[in-house]
Every structure is written in structure tokens, then in C-alpha cells.
Amino acid sequence: MQTDVLIGLQWGDEGKGKIVDVLTPRYNMIARFQGGPNAGHTLEFDGSKHVLHTIPSGIFHETTNNLIGNGVVIDPVILMKELLKLETFGVDYKKNLMVSRKAHLILPSHRLLDAAQENAKGKSKIGSTLKGIGPTYTDKISRNGIRVGDTEMESFHSNYNRLKVAHHLLIKTLGFDFSDYLIDGLGVDEYEKRWFESIDFIKQLQFVDSEIVVNQLLNEGTSILAEGAQGSLLDIDFGSYPFVTSSNTISAGVCTGLGVAPKRIGNVYGIFKAYCTRVGNGPFPTELKDAKGEELREKGREYGSTTGRPRRCGWLDIPALRYAIMLNGVSHLMMMKADVLNDMDIIKVCTKYKYKGELVDYPPFDAEQSEITPVYEELNGWNTIPDTISSFDETPEALRDYILFIEKSVNVPIVIVSVGPDRLQTIIKSKF
Numbered sequence: 001m002q003t004d005v006l007i008g009l010q011w012g013d014e015g016k017g018k019i020v021d022v023l024t025p026r027y028n029m030i031a032r033f034q035g036g037p038n039a040g041h042t043l044e045f046d047g048s049k050h051v052l053h054t055i056p057s058g059i060f061h062e063t064t065n066n067l068i069g070n071g072v073v074i075d076p077v078i079l080m081k082e083l084l085k086l087e088t089f090g091v092d093y094k095k096n097l098m099v100s101r102k103a104h105l106i107l108p109s110h111r112l113l114d115a116a117q118e119n120a121k122g123k124s125k126i127g128s129t130l131k132g133i134g135p136t137y138t139d140k141i142s143r144n145g146i147r148v149g150d151t152e153m154e155s156f157h158s159n160y161n162r163l164k165v166a167h168h169l170l171i172k173t174l175g176f177d178f179s180d181y182l183i184d185g186l187g188v189d190e191y192e193k194r195w196f197e198s199i200d201f202i203k204q205l206q207f208v209d210s211e212i213v214v215n216q217l218l219n220e221g222t223s224i225l226a227e228g229a230q231g232s233l234l235d236i237d238f239g240s241y242p243f244v245t246s247s248n249t250i251s252a253g254v255c256t257g258l259g260v261a262p263k264r265i266g267n268v269y270g271i272f273k274a275y276c277t278r279v280g281n282g283p284f285p286t287e288l289k290d291a292k293g294e295e296l297r298e299k300g301r302e303y304g305s306t307t308g309r310p311r312r313c314g315w316l317d318i319p320a321l322r323y324a325i326m327l328n329g330v331s332h333l334m335m336m337k338a339d340v341l342n343d344m345d346i347i348k349v350c351t352k353y354k355y356k357g358e359l360v361d362y363p364p365f366d367a368e369q370s371e372i373t374p375v376y377e378e379l380n381g382w383n384t385i386p387d388t389i390s391s392f393d394e395t396p397e398a399l400r401d402y403i404l405f406i407e408k409s410v411n412v413p414i415v416i417v418s419v420g421p422d423r424l425q426t427i428i429k430s431k432f
Contacts, residue, residue: 002266008231015336017041020057030058033257035229036073070102071257076198100210101149109167116176211259232324243282270330286314334416344381350374
């Protein structure tokens, strides 16, 4: 058995949570393989909206197991808040949620160090969510981190204090005064107290050797969907560096983030919006800094589900999309938020860039420093998509033309089209 993969193909916020929720009935397990609480996967159904930061998006399906894999970094305070909220909806997470012992923990001092480092960058800020993600991955790579399994060891508290002291020394060298700093509205000491309470709380979950569990399940024929966070253009290696996240967001990250061999990767589902958005700094060739960009932001409710920051908005970028498809080996595409482009007379699509006097069809290395001008093609817009739509044949002809144009441009079929935030507002264009 192979594990399928669901990946964002832009700068995150593509709508992965909704699609995982829609696809979950096909799978026995949903597994997060990278990222941390900087993710914000939004699901809407039965009149309620849910935002998940650490927990896989299959958690609302009773018969599906969920796994937080070894490649994820976990803030126990944020995880506890998510779990407590699930309780109010009657979700029995103790039964169907597992956590890898090898997943690294975000300490309160990681949050402080993140703020100190971002503050020290001045005008060169990368737009960190200040969740401690980068410093935690740094400690992981430098072999100083603390993992979920360490909370079961006698040396846990001494290791915690050792790392905390090292972080505070580094923060001091950065000249960052955190005496009055608040972490999620709490003073540092109060947050640390909450952190240890959260550690005790999450111990009620199933801590597992996840790489063993995943491979045993695959050997038994269990169907698994690996759920990515952020987007391919934020990948630490292949994204718009340094304006990227701290993990491998592409499909290759599944191998290290869950402990599965490359030959066990099956279908790769790539999700993208019918337009583009980006949060924070970094290159964005098709960004609209005018009323049209503001219209997209308001119609699409483009505000970060984790930070609340307004998202930058722009037209669809085919070179960037094609690049992400190449990196991930995408087999099927899923287009989100087609309804946001309702009632636009003309829709533009970037097909190439003008870069250093030449036309190129890929994101260049020095995209941030060099002038990049998008080359657009114009397509006809469509009327409002009916709320009662139930099949692809009922979609406006101009929307079908738009989808066909994208498919021909990237040579991968679009199998799902989302026409609204609710799980029911999802059109299966073709079987897969």
C-alpha cells in the first residue's frame, strides 16, 4: 500500500483543510508530516467553522485515525487549546489521535527567541508568525531539541532548563528585553506555567513510534493521506528564500516527516487557488496593489487564520504553479475559491515573466532583488456560480474555459473545483 499526499502549491492558505475533510472518508488515517501551529487549516460544515493548527483535518470523522508525525513541531499550549475546543463538539480525540514521540516541542523560550530574532532583522523581517517554529527546527537540526518522547523520561526537566538557559543567553546577546513581553496574552512566567500544564494534559494522548505504526499500517493495506501545511513556494529549499518556512513543504517531506520510503508515495494531490495570495514579505510577481487586489481580499476573506494578517492578493501565476507541480510530482489538481472570481468581466493569468530582458517560465533565483514583470493572458469572467450547483456540467461556460486553460498550461488534470467554503460546496469534476 502507498500513502497519498495532499500539498499546497502556492504560498499557503490554499484550502488544504477543507479538501482533507472532503477526502477523509476515503482514508483510514490522516497524517500531518511537517510544520507546526503556524498552519491554519479551516473547515466549515453544519454551520460551524473550525480552524486547526496542529491536529490533522480528518479529526471530525470518527472512523478515521489521525497522526501528528515526527516532522511536525508542537506547541503543547496551542495543542491543548485545540483539544479542549474539540471536546465542545463531542470529538473523542483520545480514540483517534496519535502523536509521534519523535515530534519536537516548541518551548516558551523558542517563542521568545523567534521574537528576538525577528526584531533584530529590522527592515529585513521575513514576516514570521512568531510561533517559535524556526528556532525549534534550528534546535532540531543542531541536535539540541526536546521531543515529545522526552516528556516520558526522568531527564525531561533538566533538559528543558538547559535549553531554556541557552536560549535566554542568546536572546540577551540580541538585546531583546522580554520582561514585559506577552506570549498569546500571557507574561513569560505565566505562559511557562501554562506550558507545563499543557504537557501534562497532552499525555492523555497516544504517544507512538510513528514510523513503525505508519509502515505497519501500510503493510496491512491501510489507506493513508499525508496532509501538508503551508505551501510549496514556502519550502525551505525551493521556496522564495529567505521568505520561507522552516520545513520541507513539498511531497519529499513526507518521507522524512513520516518515515516512509519514496516508493511508498502514491497519488499527489496539489491544491491551488483560482488566484494567488501571500502573507508576509517576499516576492509576489502578480500582486495587485490596487482596488482589484482589495476586492479579492474582501470577497475571499483573505485574512490569515493563524495571525489574522491581511493577505496580499493577485492573479494566478502559471510559472510558479508549474514549478510547484514539478517539485511535487503532482498527479491531480484541485482548484479552490472559484467563487471569489464571480462577476469579474476579465480575469488575467500570468503565463510568463519578463526577467532581465528575456521571457522565462520559471521563478528565477534572485526574484526578490530583480525586476520581474508578469506577462498576462486575459480570459472572460463568469457570472455568479449558482448556490444549487451539483455537477461540473452546471458551472458557467467561462469557468470551464478557465479550468481548461489551466489544465493545458500545466498538463495536469483538475479533478475538484471548490465553489464555496462549506464541505458541500465542492464539485467533483472527474473521478480519481
